Amino acid sequence: MASSIRLKFKEGAASFYVVAFSTLVLVIIAASFAAIILSEMTRTENDDLSQSAYDSALAGIEDAKLAFYNYQSCKEQGISSATSKPTGAGSITCAEIIYWMEHPDCDMVAHILGRIGKDENGEVMIQETKEGGDNSMQQAYTCVRINTKVNDYRSTLTEDNPTRVVKVKLSSTAANNIERVRVSWYSRTDGTDLAYTNVSSSRVQFPTLRDGKAATPPTLAVGLVQTADSFYFSSFDEVTSSATNRATVYLVPTDSVTMASSSSRPDNYIGAYADGENTLTAAQVIKSNDRAVKNIPFAVYCPRNLEYNGFACSTIIDLPDAIGGARNDDTFMFVISIPYGQPSTDFALEFLCAEGQTCGTVSVEGTEVASEQAVLEGVQVNIDSTGRANNLYRRVEARLDSADTFFPYPLYAIELLNDKASGYLLNKNMTVTREFSEGTYGGNLEDLRAR
DSSP: OHHHHHHHHHHHHHHHHHHHHHHHHHHHHHHHHHHHHHHHHHHHHHHHHHHHHHHHHHHHHHHHHHHHHHHHHHHHTTOOOOSSOOOSSSOOOHHHHHHHHHSOOTTHHHHHTTSSOTTOOSOEEOOSSSSSOOOTTOOEEEEEEEEEEESSEEEEEOSSSOEEEEEOOBSSSOGGGOOEEEEEEEEGGGOSOOBOOOOOSSOOOOOOOOSSSOOBSOOEEEEEEOOOSSOOGGGGGOBOSSBBSEEEEEEEEEOOHHHHHOTTOOTTEEOOOTTSOOEEOHHHHHHTTOTTSOOOOEEEEOOTTOOBTTEEEEEEEEOOBBTTBSOOGGGOEEEEEOTTOOSOEEEEEEEEOSTTOOOEEEEETTEEEEESBOOEEEEEEEEEEEEEETTEEEEEEEEEEOOOTTSOOOOOSOOOOOBTTTTBOOOTTOOOOTTOSHHHHTTSHHHHHHO
């Protein structure tokens, strides 16, 4: 009897341990699931807040665009800036808009657009719903600054917009003081597939388009247009030993280490030398406009694991003089393009004076220091916008080209209707005159073809 009781006691104890252990395992599993769910909920909430803060910053960018165009409209009317900080009530005037633009602070956009009163300070709330409702995420842009002076020009070339024309306007130096321009292109954010067109050690040639991936970084065409104060159109075809009014150089990226260190590299290869720079001389630039010389491309050494200012490729181009005298401030421009139309690429232009010569300032840890790099004004503006959602902040920077009513941006010179089936081709002997109008020829291509 006693033995039977002890046996049943042991069996009950074993069952207790099994139940206890099973319960512990289930509790651990349940707690793990709960932790995962809470983690995902927190991550989702943070993602929502981050996206909302980003959207708020973008709203600040859009308001900054409107504020800047209001400023440009006021400037075109010849209105001067207010002499002191605007205060009081009432609608904002052009003089006050110009004051805020020339004295940027976090509230400048809100003041220009009348989002807050003249005597108020603070953030601009972003309405989350179209009608009524509360802003549950407390979305707002907290600080938006527009800087009309920048140290470089930045833009993007795409298949739809493969060319940018940059009219150079300088803040505190004359165009004739610019002796070099640094061209940088292909940001790491443009793509991750690097398929360099490696040139041979004996020659450099244009890449050949084939099926498959395009060579990256892309080939870049850099065109220079300049004149002296007085010039003739025929001077664009002139070249001297030190001067030309136009030039176009083609830059082919390569990661060939052998060529970079080779003593027998071809003449049109510019690589990383002792000074650590890719450099194209003024004489090489001038040759590109010499009809007696074949305009061959230049290879630029772009190492895979290094970059300058966020770009994979960078080269300095020494600028030649203009034909007939000092370079004119109003006729100094660059044409940047991707001749193959692919792949898309970001690029930057920096304008430099002679080595050791000060012609601008750059910000170093919040302090402006003298620099060889010129400051641009009236070419682009830099918009710095900070957005908020609850207690999470996002910051966005954007570039906006200045609109110049006296220099409309040229997109295309003429469009060719290359439809062989219909015969809509442009005849090279056709001339376009003032008399061509909708009333004269009926405004349709069939009438034009008949004539």
